[in-house]
Amino acid sequence: MNIVEEKWEEIIEHLKVEHDLSNVSFNTWIRPLKVYDIIDDTVIILVNSNSSVEYIEKKYLLPLKVCIADITGEEYEIRFLSEDDNVLEELKSNPSESTVKKRTKSAAEKAGLNPKYTFDTFVVGGNNNFAHAASLAVAESPGEVYNPLFLYGGVGLGKTHLMHSIAHFILDKNPKKKVLYVTSETFTNELIEALKMGKTSGNESAISKFRDKYRNNDVLLIDDIQFIIGKESTQEEFFHTFNHLHTSGKQIIISSDKPPKDIETLEARLRTRFEWGLIADISAPNYETRMAILQKKIELDQLEKYNIPKDVLKYIAENVKTNIRELEGSLNKLIALYKLNHEGEIDIPLAAEALKDIISSDNKREVTPELILDIVADHFGITVADLKSNKRNADIAFPRQIAMFLIRTMTESSLKAVGIILGGKDHSTVKYGIEKIASEEKKDETLNNTINIIRKKINPA
Numbered sequence: 001m002n003i004v005e006e007k008w009e010e011i012i013e014h015l016k017v018e019h020d021l022s023n024v025s026f027n028t029w030i031r032p033l034k035v036y037d038i039i040d041d042t043v044i045i046l047v048n049s050n051s052s053v054e055y056i057e058k059k060y061l062l063p064l065k066v067c068i069a070d071i072t073g074e075e076y077e078i079r080f081l082s083e084d085d086n087v088l089e090e091l092k093s094n095p096s097e098s099t100v101k102k103r104t105k106s107a108a109e110k111a112g113l114n115p116k117y118t119f120d121t122f123v124v125g126g127n128n129n130f131a132h133a134a135s136l137a138v139a140e141s142p143g144e145v146y147n148p149l150f151l152y153g154g155v156g157l158g159k160t161h162l163m164h165s166i167a168h169f170i171l172d173k174n175p176k177k178k179v180l181y182v183t184s185e186t187f188t189n190e191l192i193e194a195l196k197m198g199k200t201s202g203n204e205s206a207i208s209k210f211r212d213k214y215r216n217n218d219v220l221l222i223d224d225i226q227f228i229i230g231k232e233s234t235q236e237e238f239f240h241t242f243n244h245l246h247t248s249g250k251q252i253i254i255s256s257d258k259p260p261k262d263i264e265t266l267e268a269r270l271r272t273r274f275e276w277g278l279i280a281d282i283s284a285p286n287y288e289t290r291m292a293i294l295q296k297k298i299e300l301d302q303l304e305k306y307n308i309p310k311d312v313l314k315y316i317a318e319n320v321k322t323n324i325r326e327l328e329g330s331l332n333k334l335i336a337l338y339k340l341n342h343e344g345e346i347d348i349p350l351a352a353e354a355l356k357d358i359i360s361s362d363n364k365r366e367v368t369p370e371l372i373l374d375i376v377a378d379h380f381g382i383t384v385a386d387l388k389s390n391k392r393n394a395d396i397a398f399p400r401q402i403a404m405f406l407i408r409t410m411t412e413s414s415l416k417a418v419g420i421i422l423g424g425k426d427h428s429t430v431k432y433g434i435e436k437i438a439s440e441e442k443k444d445e446t447l448n449n450t451i452n453i454i455r456k457k458i459n460p461a
């Protein structure tokens with residue numbers, strides 16, 4: 001039995017809770033659904049003859065997809081079929097020739113790449129032209145020109161974007177190439193887990209699986225290497241991974257917030273190796289480049305329809321100088337405020353309002369609850385609104401508890417204040433969340449590693 005069939009009851013109960021469905025809606029639309037078959041990564045769901053496939057598709061397709069992913073940890077496409085549908089007959093008689101649209105993941109999706117981060121969407125300016133040229137050279141001839149390629153620069157300046165661009169370029173040219181992109185946090189946490197499994201069950205295959213995953217690549221990209229902090233076993237393992245790939249002529253690309261010589265926690269033998277290839281820095285963009293990045297974003301996100309006046313764009317580019325993520329965030333915020341403000345115009349006062357909450361690294365960074373929320377949300381790839389919401393799926397509830405814990409331990413906030421900051425959570429929820437993380441952090445080395453990385457992101461000092 002496939003995991004979706006096995007957990008179907010749990011999936012629909014989750015849907016009911018998450019979307020606050022009344023008993024009537026649930027019993028009318030959801031309860032009668034049946035899993036008919038699973039072909040590749042598509043779940044075929046039967047809708048009974050009394051219901052409308054169109055209605056269910058419109059209303060429940062996406063929620064159901066999310067709930068399936070929440071409960072099973074796997075992503076599936078969904079196809080609803082009516083019991084009367086003659087496609088069903090075809091399916092029964094010839095399942096392999098089914099009319100179900102098969103969707104196979106592209107190599108880039110499998111490699112975990114952001115489709116938006118390509119060379120085409122990267123604006124080249126004086127701050128990054130060397131790093132860009134080096135990245136392009138490596139993408140054109142991986143393993144041949146600069147190995148390793150070491151990219152460094154401050155927060156939000158485009159290191160990850162360039163790394164993904166290289167990976168996309170290589171896979172576009174040859175989808176069979178083995179390309180793996182991970183953060184150093186993932187590398188560390190997977191190693192900890194593999195070592196733990198080896199220890200508890202005496203099962204050495206976990207560690208050999210880990211080694212296979214990292215060594216069996218044509219291109220390995222490791223982001224934010226500065227977070228391989230003070231962990232001897234991780235540095236040791238990475239040293240061997242590096243040697244293995246390098247001696248077999250495979251390309252290694254590393255990013256960091258500092259050049260190798262300035263990463264204090266790095267072992268000397270790794271530092272030397274990182275200096276073997278080419279080191280390229282990315283610095284903060286100048287005004288013209290910031291304007292060009294804003295224009296590019298308008299084009300890519302189809303924001304032309306808002307006719308943002310030039311002086312408003314100039315105002316943003318003049319005020320957000322050292323972090324491109326914040327530059328983009330300002331534009332998003334501006335549009336969001338404009339949409340809320342039905343009567344208004346897009347003008348400088350609105351832009352000033354949008355910039356109010358942007359924590360610019362130009363100013364001295366104070367550790368505030370808002371900063372912690374921003375960093376936790378960014379770390380887990382969710383939004384601050386998710387953290388403040390009442391959503392209970394683990395992907396959000398767990399980061400929320402981490403945010404509670406960090407706000408409580410890194411700022412002077414009381415339990416009550418933490419609850420308010422997180423969208424009005426009550427005292428006992430906050431207390432439970434904080435205690436849970438505090439006790440798990442002591443026992444669970446992976447969680448401890450993740451929390452330390454987030455702490456460093458909040459307060460690099």
Ligand SMILES: Nc1ncnc2c1ncn2[C@@H]1O[C@H](COP(=O)(O)OP(=O)(O)OP(=O)(O)O)[C@@H](O)[C@H]1O
Pocket residue numbers: 117121122123124128153154155156157158159160161162224257293296324325328
């Ligand atoms: N030159 C550029 N052209 C267009 N977009 C850019 C450019 N540089 C950065 N960006 C955008 O800015 C955002 C932040 O970039 P990215 O995540 O690559 O930064 P980073 O240096 O890896 O940050 P961190 O230090 O937090 O890991 C992304 O949305 C990225 O697309």
